[in-house]
Amino acid sequence: MSEASNVESTGFKTELQKTAAQFENLMTPAEEVDEQQAEQVEEVEEAEEDIVEDEIEDDIDEDIEEAEEEVELDEQESFEEEEQPQVYSVKIDGQEQEVTLQELQQGYSRQQDYTRKTQELSQQRKDFEAQQAELAKKDAIYKELLPRMEKSLEGELANEPDWKALYESDPIAYVREKDLFNEKKEKFKAVQAEQQRLQQEQLTSQQAEIKKAVDFGNQKLLEAVPEWKDANVALKEKQSIAKYAMDVLGYSQDEINQVYDYRALLGLRDGWLHYQTRKAIKKKPVEKAPARSGKPGSANKPRSATPLKKAKQRLAKTGKLRDAAKVFENLLD
Structure with a gap:
């Protein structure tokens, strides 16, 4: 343009x-x-x-x-x-730490979830314990009623009718009574069988509890007596402790066999060790001081009582604290 x-x-x-x-x-x-x-x-x-x-x-x-x-x-x-997210200062296990908002939210969420699960487990445990208590109560009543039923049936079966006379006098009554009697006999057998079952169940439960206590006790014994980790040392000492308990303390073999509590065994071991120490002290010979010879031509005169001996004699008579202090003073001289 x-x-x-x-x-x-x-x-x-x-x-x-x-x-x-x-x-x-x-x-x-x-x-x-x-x-x-x-x-x-x-x-x-x-x-x-x-x-x-x-x-x-x-x-x-x-x-x-x-x-x-x-x-x-x-x-x-x-x-x-x-x-650069904003951080917040929080105290964890007594120490100040800085965390982000996201970490706080996640931690709170986890805490809420943990609290909820803990509460659920606690409630389940309470429900289970309540059920167990109810079952235990019913079992106790059941175990109490069984012997009574057994005794009652046993008394009824003891009065057995004269079946021949009953049959001749009243055949219909004979059939009826015979059926009732046989029914009672079956009940009696069932009650006896149930009694035996409960006894066996109780025995099994007791044995399980004993085994649990023994296993726990063995663990505690090894913690208290590390030497017993050697099986030979443990066997030898246990045999010596059992002998000490029977010979010195008066335990029977059955009583020794019933010692399941590890604390009782530790007490017996302490007593056995103390007993062994005393025996060793008694066996140690006492050395006698050599006799002091007097001067030639002089007669042996009786020694006068020492201050310590006098103090002991005085303490034995008075029993006063002052005289006891005097004895200690002479011991220190």
Whole structure:
């Protein structure tokens, strides 16, 4: 596009163009002048509108760029905040530690789940214990009633009718009584069998409890007496302890066999060790002091009582604390 067209499109004219325009106006009729002026006004208005639109578009572009920059800054700050989460100070096992909000939420969730499961287990245990108590109560009543039933049936069966006489006198009554008697005999056998079953069940339960106590006791014994981890040492000492308990303390073999509590065995072992120590002291020979020979030609005179001996004699008579202190003073001299 030429320079002249550029100047016209912007709505500005040089002085030469203005003069030429005025000259044309003089030569042009009034109507044409009006039309030309109207066209010029329209051109100026269009040019001004274009300029305004360009400026508005520029402003809008700048606003959009600024808004995009602000969004980018916000996203950057948000990203930085996500990378550096806020931490909270909490006390765990007596020590201050810093944790994030997510860790706090997860920890609280786990704690809630643990608490819920613990409460459920506690309730289940309570229900189980209640059921066991109810069963134990019923078993106790059952075990109490069985001997009574057995005794009652035994008494009824002892009075057995004279079947021959009954048959001859009343055959119908014979059949009825015979059936009842046989029914009682069957009940009596069933009660006896149930009694034996309960006794065996109780014996099995007792044996299981004894085994449990023995296993626990053996563990405690090894903790208290590490030497017994050697089976030979343990066997030898246990045999010596049993002999000491029977010979010295008066236990019977049956009583020794019934010692299941590890604490009783440890007590017997302590007594046995003390007894062994006393025996060793008694066996140690006492050395006699050599006799002091007197001067030649002098007769042996009886020695006078020493201060210690006198103090002991006085203490034996008075029993006073002061005399006891005197004895200790002489012992220290």
